[in-house]
Amino acid sequence: MNYRSNLEKCLSERQFAITAEIGPPKGSDAKKIRDKAEFLRGSADAFNITDNQTAVVRMSSFAGCVILLQMNMEPIMQMTCRDRNRIGLQSDVLGAAALGVRNILCLTGDHQSFGNHPAAKGVFDIDSIQLLQIIKNMQDAGIFQSGDPLLAGRPSVYLGAAANPYADPFEAQVDRLWKKIDVGAEFIQTQSIYNVEKFSRWMDDVRSQGLDKRVHILAGITPLKSVKMAERMKFHVPGTDVPDVVFQRMKNAIDPEKEGYAIALETIRELKLLSGIHGIHITALFWEEIIPVLVKDAGLTTRI
Amino acid sequence: MIITKQKNFDDLLRILENDPVFLIGCSECATLCHTGGKDEILAMKEALEKRKIPVSGYVVLDPACHLQNNKRMLKEYAKELENINKILVFSCGNGVQTIAELFTEKEVLTGTDTLFLGEISHVNEFKKRCTLCGECLLDLFGGLCPVSQCPKSMLNGPCGGSFQGLCEISPQVECVWDRIYQVLKKQGNLQTLSVIQKPKDWSKAGEMKRRI
Secondary structure: OOOOOHHHHHHHOOOOEEEEEEOOOOOOOHHHHHHHHHHHOOOOOEEEEOOOHHHOOOOOHHHHHHHHHHOOOOEEEEEEOOOOOHHHHHHHHHHHHHOOOOEEEEEOOOOHHHOOOOOOOOOOOOOHHHHHHHHHHHHHOOEOOOOOEOOOOOOOOEEEEEEOOOOOOHHHHHHHHHHHHHHOOOEEEEEEOOOHHHHHHHHHHHHHOOHHHOOEEEEEEOOOOOHHHHHHHHHOOOOOOOOHHHHHHHHHOOOHHHHHHHHHHHHHHHHHHOOOEEEEEEOOOOOHHHHHHHHHHOOOOOOO | OEEEEEOOHHHHHHHHOOOOEEEEEEOOHHHHOOOOOHHHHHHHHHHHHHOOOOEEEEEEEOOOOOHHHHHHHHHOOHHHHHOOOEEEEEOOHHHHHHHHHHOOOOEEEEOEEEEEEEEEEEOOEEEEEEOOOOOOOHHHHOOOOHHHHOOOOOOOOOOOOOEOOEOOOOOOOEOHHHHHHHHHHHOOOHHHHHOOOOOOOHHHHHOOOOOO
8 A cells, every 4th residue: 555644654554643743933943843853753653833823923834844854754734724825725735745745734724813913814715624625636636726737746645634522513513524524634633632521422423423434533632731721721722621620630739740741641541542533643832842751651652 | 784983083183184174974874883974974073173173064975985976966065165175084985985086186084994794783783794705605504694704704614713602703703603503403404514615706706897
């Protein structure tokens, strides 16, 4: 079997995959992202390079991915629909594929009002589902969104999307997952999970529709580093569910960092037991140095 | 209806620079959202005169966006308009431009900011309902428009950021997708949402002129 990426190979061969997020720097210093990547080498099967996450300007995901490729590491290029229209997005898909990017995660993107340029005009020409469909068609049918043919090479990329098991309205989120799979998503990375019970109910829904057979789901993990972070996740980050019991554990802890780490480890262990979960996606906000330890302690292995 | 709000009074004073001015309002939208009806024009006249800015006259056009009708109505005010250089208009941006076409030798100034096309929900409360996209998709979404009401104009379902039916952008805004689900559920039509909506044809929003 000819796999497009290492991530595709891991997931297709039913190995429990690990992906980890790397946020590019707020500046042009390539060393910054190289150092982060070097530190995480071997800790994940592929690395998500974020696309101006929370609408804060950073080095582009495209450039970050190329830097990782130069280091012989595998990036997942995140693409949001906030800053580019269908022309810009398709052009970057071609460019990234030409330079060796083999995984793309399609997102609609955080609204510009959350970032450091709230006066910006958001594009939102298309949404994540339409972006998936467009890239799928470029790849399989050799056509652009307009129907115009690609003339010199089709991009060969493993396509991913995000899912939020905690979002309102609940039924809409399974609908959206189904749509994402239908238009071409091959792997799914979920929102950070703190409420395993509610997540497992969502997975019941996912399994009952057979969706876990059609896509590889990687469950999101974001270790809580402080009480302040737990507060932010619980009260201010849209679509995140930090249950009271987890929040209390953080608040009562003598060493919140240690407690947050313990919670993350327990969550991974519980998630590994859930049927239909094929991997873990780690987003360690301002705490990337924890990833190698967490992966090791959770008994996860990578195949690089 | 086109919803406007009056610009800050101090900013208006700055652009007027104490010069005499003629005031124009509009009988339609600007009257209904209390930015350029007769009452507001008279109040503005009084406020300007208090600041010693001479107001040579005023008219509430019916409506300000009607070029030929404006010509007719403004004929009566030739005298008031003769010796002034500034006309301050309280209508939507369309009305201002239609008036500016008639007075190329004068400064036509805008007294409002034009916000959106929306409904009067309650007295003095207005909500955005349309972005004039050129291709109406309302029938697909239970009569609710995600193009204008969702800050990301999402056509394939909610972004996942809403909380208890309110948009993540602002608790002042209801999540239109939440309401679309409620309405279609009530109608037993939820299956219509399983259709994957293709990228929108924005060229339809690019119409610049229409003649019938």
